[in-house]
Amino acid sequence: MNISRRTLLTAASTVALLAQPMAAAAQDLPRNVRMVIGSSSTGGDTYQNASILADALSDHLGVNIRVDPVGASEAFKALARDSRGTTIMMHHDQSYLQELYGVEGSPDIFAETIVGPTISVNPGNAYLVPADSPYESMEDILAAAEAGERVRVAIQPGGVSEIGFTAMRNAARMRAPGSEENIVAVNTGDQADKNQAMWDDLADVINGSIQANEQFTQMPPDDPTAMRFIWITATPETLNQAPEEGLGETTREDMLTFAAPAVSVPMTDEEDFTFDKEFFLMFNPDTDPAIIETIDTAMEEIYAEGEIQDRFLSSFFTPDYRPMAEAQEHLQSKNDDYETIISDLKPE
Amino acid sequence: MDLLAHLLDPWFIGLICGGTLMGIVFGAIPGMTATMAVAVCLPLTFSLGLVNGLALLLSLYVGGITGGLVPAILLGIPGTPSSITTTFDGFPMAQRGEGEKALKIAIIASVVGGLVSLVALYFFAPVLAKFAIKFSYVEKFLIIFFALTVMAALSKDMLLGIFSGVLGIFLSLIGTYDITNGGNGHTRLIPPGMDYWLDGGFALLPVLIGIFGVTVILEEAEKGMPRGQSLKDIEVGPHSRFSFSIFRGQTTNLLRSGGIGTFVGILPGVGGSAASILSYTAAKTTSRHPERFGKGEPAGVIASEAGNNGLTGGALVPLLSLGIPGDSTTALLIGAFALQGIQVGPLFISQNLDTWNAMITAMVISNLVMLVTMYFAIRWFAMVIAVPKQILYPFILMMCVIGAYTINYGIIFDVWTLLIFGVFGWLMVKLRLEVAPFIIGFILGPSAEIYFVKSLESFGDPFIFFTKSWIAAVLWILIVASIVMSVILSRRNQGDGAMPT
Structure with a gap:
């Protein structure tokens, strides 16, 4: 051919x-x-x-x-x-x-x-308190604000770090108008600054993340760096997609106990605030x-x-x-x- | 046994040797830094695996920090910000034909400083980290303030020196009071119409290489075309040869400087340059012959290099014990852990003993590789002085421009910054302003501002600087002692001149 x-x-x-x-x-x-x-x-x-x-x-x-x-x-x-x-x-x-x-x-x-x-x-955006904090839950924090107690929250202003703080204030206002004024921001820089603000007793609550702060939640309670998660802002749908073993010593099931709906920070009368x-x-x-x-x-x-x-x-x-x-x-x-x-x- | 396996792994050892050499080259080229070397190689670590990736990055870090001494001594241009103080005595030594001697002193001091910090890191990391968290905004401000008092000690004319330092602080504050550093996000001090370029302020490295690199080139250009030095000029006579006897009586200086470097390293946010500045000042103020400093005193080179290499282990303490990087280069190392999905925090060492041991091993080997390589390659390094200046300076200028452009991933205004501050540095000398205090003010200014403002915001009491803690009280004693010593030295040296600028 x-x-x-x-x-x-x-x-x-x-x-x-x-x-x-x-x-x-x-x-x-x-x-x-x-x-x-x-x-x-x-x-x-x-x-x-x-x-x-x-x-x-x-x-x-x-x-x-x-x-x-x-x-x-x-x-x-x-x-x-x-x-x-x-x-x-x-x-x-x-x-x-x-x-x-x-x-x-x-x-x-x-x-x-x-x-x-x-x-x-x-899914890691979270709020933490010192291990020996009197606040056991977000409910305690909102109740403290309602009772006139000043709750200091360390955040980096103007973004992701602040949105959860805004949600806390919004929830406080819905619960008792005016009590949001008792939830005050401590403006810090990066995660190191927020941690340091907690260790210096300048903040009662800090913004953090599961990835950056999880190991501190595993420290013995008498360790000066020990912390506890109090709120994870991710939606349960997002957290449910995370690996079952979670991260470090904190399993997915543990994480869900700190997130909506187990932890309620209301955004409206019908809806909890969540943030992915x-x-x-x-x-x-x-x-x-x-x-x-x-x-x-x-x-x-x-x-x-x-x-x-x-x-x-x-x-x-x-x-x-x-x-x-x-x-x-x-x-x-x-x-x-x-x-x-x-x-x-x-x-x- | 895992450690033995690493030691027998040619890939592990090869990466350390290659990383150290590459780090030295990066550090030795004006405009390139250890941070850049680590940034360039960071993406490789994903395919290398955690231990090998870290071996490469840590070797780059050790090599890069040390490599900075080469241009600092031979050309008077610090290869990295932390080798500024090496220029103070290293360059005068090179100018009087003792380049090789100065290089050897600096290399040995670097290795000792590095090993001191590694011992501290290996045995005391968790304890040091617990101590580091006692330093709040107030104590950090006082450390920066202490480092700033050095401006007076480094000045030929104290008043002009302090003015130059304050000018450096002022220029460093131009731009945004950055939210990521705890600021309010507002811009300030920007001349009208310059917001687009200056909202991030003047970047440190272009300012540094402009002031030291471009200024030197302009000064040389002004002098005309001098004869290039020959290799004979580098080492003149047996009296200028290196001998280990130089280190006689310097044990305290070596250990103290390595210790200061380590200590500064463990404090996140204080900055690596403060390590060598504080070590240098401590050496000068405790010396029997402070008047020799700035004129080619080996003890100054020892203090500076032991101090900045002491930083290498120190900066890893908060990283591996708290998950907080101690300086800009260790901040990049977090990326290597993150890319491998490894958490770095207070449990890192106990949960990753194999990785921890491998890291320390890599750094020890890297220090030894650096010692052998640099010690025996000094003749070749020193040959840079023999290169005719009409060839050498255009090459340096080109590398400065490349370094300035790439340091922040391709911002052309950084090249303008380099040139602006090159001319500014040249004018400063004409105006009898002093370069060393200016650059120290420029480096430390932003941290001083943030920690000062944050201290007042957090505690709401101006007296907190005096009453916060026993650490604050100790720092005040050091500050007062530094100021008193500066005044005494200034009076003693009146008419004699303390620093080349």
Whole structure:
């Protein structure tokens, strides 16, 4: 059989057409993508989640994705400068909460970026008291505030750390209007500062996390660093997805005893306050929609394969992929819920 | 037996050797730091596994901190912020042809400081961590204040020195009073129209390499094209050769400096540069010949290097006993644990004995590798002085620009900061302002502000600084002693000059 030039061309075209769906995923994307994150720490949950996603996307799309922990302010600047799709941003609820709390220079992410798919949840946001604290439960704290006792809560203001504190004040106000004034913030910096505030007896309650504080809850009660969980803000649905063995010596069952509905911090008359710290992507508003679509589709395929879930779970995160449109609606709804209670509690 | 298995694992040993060498190279290039070396290699640790990953990162840390002494001594440019004080005496020694001697002194002091801190880490980590939590905002402020009093001791003209230091503090406060540090998130001191660039303030490393690196280049450019030094200039005559007798009478200095480095390291948030600054000051104020400091006194090099390497073990104490990093590099190490899903906290050591032993082993081996490598490679390091300056300085400038650009993952304003402070440093010398107090003020200013404000916010009583605890009382005694000694030294040295700036 003679192989004519036409036959060769036809064969080559057929191969090219068949290969197109596989190559299409990556061809919209630049070869090198920079994933800036809203944290400047490589030891925190934002970097961990970004690394897991970046690895998976790199493998799936065949492009280089590098995670740069530049912090929120620089990340938003970098995102605003680059509409080519070479810079994407990954952050969590802090990115809209800081705007709701009026932190200077915070953008409105729903107006100034394209909010992308959600990635995962850190179910660890928690509140703790010293091991020898008189407060055994959130009920005790709200009752103390009602009785006129001052309860000092160490938080990092303007975001995820503060939202639970706002919820406490909201619950106190619902229980006895005016008692919310007895729940006062002790503004600190990072987790080390919050722990230190407790050890210095400057705070009665501190914001922390299961990951960062669990070992302190295992210390003997007479140890000066010993603490107890008093509230975990994650939804029971999220906690139920965590590994059954939990983290350290605290099992999933133990964790559920500190979360809603076992611990009630009312948000409305019908509903308890819960908060899942969710990670999601953001894009420059002028980014080519095909690039965003490529990433969204790739994530859908990665989560369908199922391997990424194991990586998230092994680091004590809950996989939480929501496609672009669904994610936007979901995050906007969270934003609106929190906006209501934050604005209600703003000083006159 | 697990420990033996690690020692026999060529991969483990190879990573330590490679990490130490790479760390030395990073530390030795102006503009590159130990923190950068660890940041670059952090993503590799996921595939290496926890023990091997940590061996690599810890070796990079030890090598990087030590590598900073090379440019500090040979070029007067600190390779890392914690080697600033090494320039004070190391560079004058190199200028008078004792570069090799200064390097050898610094290397041995580094190893001793590193080993002192490792002993403290291995045997006393939980006890030291319990002690560290007694340091609240008030005590931390007083330590920073104590380190700031050093400005006076390091000044040629005390008044101008203090003014320079206060100017450094002022410039360090430009930008946002950062929420992540406990601030209110508001910006301040930013000139109109500069908010976009200055909301994060001037980054430390570009300022540092601008002041020390670019300024040196501008000064040399101003002098014209001098003859390059030859290798003969580095080591002049038998009197300048290195001999272990230099360490005679320096045991106290070595141990005290290593101890100060370790102690500063265990206090989260105080900052690594304070370790070498405090060690240097302690050596100077207790010396029989304080007037020799700043003019090429080996005891100054010993104090600085033993102090900053003492930090390496000290900074791991709060990390491994409380889950709180002691400095910026150990903050990156948390990432290695987190990427492996390992919790770091008060139970880490008891629950991960194998990892703990492997970490200590890795650091001991890394210190020894560093000693052997650097001790025998000194001739090659020292050859940098023989490179013609028209080739050397453009290369240094290029590395400074690359370092400034990459330190915060690609912010072009950091390059502008480098150049602005390079010119500013050059002008400072013309105006008789003093560089050392300025840079110490710039480094310590933000911490001083935060701990001062937080002390007042938390306790609501200005007298708390005097009444908080016995630790505060001891720190006040040290502060007063430091100020008195500075005044005495200043009077003694009047007209003589204490520091090259």
